[in-house]
Amino acid sequence: MDDRPDTLGSLRASGWESRTVKDEIRQHAIERIRANEPLFPSVQGYEDTVLPQMEHAVLAGHDIVLLGERGQAKTRIIRGLTGLLDEWMPIIAGSEINDDPYNPISKHARDAVAEHGDNTPIDWVHRDDRFGEKLATPDTSIADLIGEVDPIKVAEGRYLSDELTLHYGLVPRTNRGVFAINELPDLAERIQVGLLNVLEERDVQVRGYKVRLPLDVMLVASANPEDYTNRGRMITPLKDRFGAQIRTHYPLEVSTEMSIADQEAEIPGLADNADMPVVIPDFMKELIANFSHVARSSSHVNQRSGVSVRLTVSNLETLAAAATRRALLLGESIAVPRVCDLDALVASTAGKVEVEALDEDRDGEVIDHLLRSAVLATFKDLVSGEGVRQVADSFDEDTVVNTGADVLVTDYTALVGREPAFAGPVAELLGDDSSPEAVASAVEFILEGLHLSKRLNKDAVGARAAYRGR
Numbered sequence: 001m002d003d004r005p006d007t008l009g010s011l012r013a014s015g016w017e018s019r020t021v022k023d024e025i026r027q028h029a030i031e032r033i034r035a036n037e038p039l040f041p042s043v044q045g046y047e048d049t050v051l052p053q054m055e056h057a058v059l060a061g062h063d064i065v066l067l068g069e070r071g072q073a074k075t076r077i078i079r080g081l082t083g084l085l086d087e088w089m090p091i092i093a094g095s096e097i098n099d100d101p102y103n104p105i106s107k108h109a110r111d112a113v114a115e116h117g118d119n120t121p122i123d124w125v126h127r128d129d130r131f132g133e134k135l136a137t138p139d140t141s142i143a144d145l146i147g148e149v150d151p152i153k154v155a156e157g158r159y160l161s162d163e164l165t166l167h168y169g170l171v172p173r174t175n176r177g178v179f180a181i182n183e184l185p186d187l188a189e190r191i192q193v194g195l196l197n198v199l200e201e202r203d204v205q206v207r208g209y210k211v212r213l214p215l216d217v218m219l220v221a222s223a224n225p226e227d228y229t230n231r232g233r234m235i236t237p238l239k240d241r242f243g244a245q246i247r248t249h250y251p252l253e254v255s256t257e258m259s260i261a262d263q264e265a266e267i268p269g270l271a272d273n274a275d276m277p278v279v280i281p282d283f284m285k286e287l288i289a290n291f292s293h294v295a296r297s298s299s300h301v302n303q304r305s306g307v308s309v310r311l312t313v314s315n316l317e318t319l320a321a322a323a324t325r326r327a328l329l330l331g332e333s334i335a336v337p338r339v340c341d342l343d344a345l346v347a348s349t350a351g352k353v354e355v356e357a358l359d360e361d362r363d364g365e366v367i368d369h370l371l372r373s374a375v376l377a378t379f380k381d382l383v384s385g386e387g388v389r390q391v392a393d394s395f396d397e398d399t400v401v402n403t404g405a406d407v408l409v410t411d412y413t414a415l416v417g418r419e420p421a422f423a424g425p426v427a428e429l430l431g432d433d434s435s436p437e438a439v440a441s442a443v444e445f446i447l448e449g450l451h452l453s454k455r456l457n458k459d460a461v462g463a464r465a466a467y468r469g470r
Contacts, residue, residue, distance in 0.1 A: 004088065008101050009118030011090055018102045020216050021085070021130075021176050022061040028084040029058045040080040043073050044263070045256040046248070050077075053246045058084070062243025063199055063219040065184065067228055071308025072248040074222040078133075078180045081220065085127035089176065093121035096168050097175040097213070098130070105175075105213050130177030132170050136186040142194045145169045146204045171217060172204055178218045185227035185234050192238045195219070199241035226304060250296060250309065257289035257312055258282075264313045267320045269335055276328060278320045278335045281441055283382055283429045288315050291345070291374035295353055300366045302354035311352040318348040326405050327437075336437035339444040340405045340463065342371055372452055379449030387425035391446060392455040394421040395469030403444050404464035412440035422446065 005011040019027075032039055038047075039055060054077065057064050066074040092099040092109040099109035101122055113120050134140065142148075150167035171179055181187070187195075197203055203214045225247065227233045239245075251257040262285070269278025292315075295307045319337045322344035327335035346367050355363045401415060413436050416422045422443060429442045447467045451458040459466045 004124055006122055007118060008120040008122060011101055011122055016090065018100050021218050024086055025058055025081065025084040026061060029055065040077055043077055044260050045251040050246060050248055057244035060243060064244045064246060065221045065223060065242045066246050066248055067223055067225045068248030069224065069306030071306065071310045072250060074248055075182060078220045078222065079131065081178045082127050082131045085130055087127055088124045089130065090122050091125055093123045097172045098125060100176065132174030132177065132179040134170055134181050136181050136183045138186060138188060140187055140191055142191060143169060145171050146194055147172060171198055172213055172215060174217055175215045178220060181221045184221040184223045189235055192235050196237055196241065254286060254289045254293055257292060258285045260309055261289065261312045261316045265316045267317055269320055269324055276324050276335055278324060280320060280337055281430060281438055283378060283445060284337045287374055287378045288312055288319060290377045291315065291370060294370050294373045298370060300356055302356050305354045307353055311349060314348040315345050318344050330408060332409060332437060334435065334437045336441045338441045339448045340403060345371065375448055376452040383425050383428055383449060387428060388450065388455065390421040391425060392450055394419050395456060397469060399469055401447060401467045402464060403447060409436045409440045412443045415443060
């Protein structure tokens with residue numbers, strides 16, 4: 001920062017040029033698209049759907065509203081727009097609304113330029129500070145968004161007619177930046193009216209003053225589709241002023257859901273120096289992702305409220321925690337999740353899905369059904385039919401296999417040693433990973449998959465289960 005111009009004169013001499021925030025974002029977007037780089041690197045699953053529409057809107061210089069249920073990365077996309085801004089932006093020193101040094105609009109900035117000319121001090125603002133955000137709540141006021149008279153400034157001796165008595169709201173303070181409103185339909189209608197000028201005439205007017213601030217703001221909003229399209233929740237003129245309306249969605253592929261969970265989950269045991277290392281086999285990750293996909297198609301889950309990707313992330317973290325606890329109690333050196341750890345997911349799921357059932361207190365029952373469906377879907381996808389048949393045939397009338405949170409790893413490895421039929425399916429699931437803990441996880445998964453496929457009987461008592469031939 002030491003070599004950046006610090007006065008208006010030195011800024012002119014440096015050759016810096018002023019441009020609107022949308023032109024700035026557009027230029028950086030052009031550079032990334034030309035280099036085949038993503039505009040939003042941390043957003044996955046939208047490469048062929050949402051992101052092309054975002055690129056169109058940015059290149060067109062539109063204000064944007066993102067429609068989607070919870071947990072569809074709307075806020076992440078909105079905040080990612082700051083990555084398309086210049087890293088540093090000059091403003092008139094002391095300006096509350098990021099006045100452009102070449103085109104000051106506030107009285108403070110105009111007076112400073114008039115008094116000091118080329119010696120007017122310049123400050124620099126980082127792009128992360130050029131983002132404003134407001135969650136639309138029923139008590140949001142025009143003063144919050146636009147501004148109001150500051151009684152303290154009046155008490156200090158200024159006249160009410162003095163523009164310097166204004167306290168600017170969030171929108172003016174984000175001048176020359178990106179302003180986001182989350183859950184836009186929750187704004188009262190009279191407050192929505194206050195945004196009309198911002199979106200069309202690009203200015204704000206504060207009551208009681210003949211003050212017009214021609215702001216340079218990119219406005220982005222998020223909303224639930226049902227609220228946004230429901231007549232009476234959004235005034236039509238405000239909808240009409242958004243240049244682009246883009247619909248988001250949940251991951252279309254299980255593999256995408258797994259990749260997002262890997263990116264977002266915070267699992268201490270995955271660190272290199274973890275006290276209790278955690279290894280999560282791919283088939284268990286797929287099971288967790290399948291669980292969310294099953295829930296999104298279930299008639300027992302309220303689909304209007306959605307099943308967020310946060311459910312997948314939380315469940316993956318909880319599964320790792322349950323495996324860690326079990327491994328600590330059994331004295332194992334590595335925590336590898338098993339089917340017996342899935343019971344822990346009830347706690348991380350119950351608050352994230354809205355169960356629709358005729359009888360109350362059926363949440364646990366519905367979640368258990370969804371989990372069984374996810375296990376079966378994953379099992380059918382990953383284990384070949386020949387391997388299934390061979391394992392099922394190896395169970396005679398007297399064969400019983402016990403599983404549970406208190407069963408040792410050595411019991412599972414001994415089973416695989418006695419029954420060669422397990423070798424093929426275990427190898428299908430684990431690939432090159434042949435650690436005893438991973439083998440134990442694969443064996444439990446195979447047994448549960450065989451039971452859900454109606455190839456084995458299962459007797460469950462508490463945390464223990466016994467599998468036997470049919």
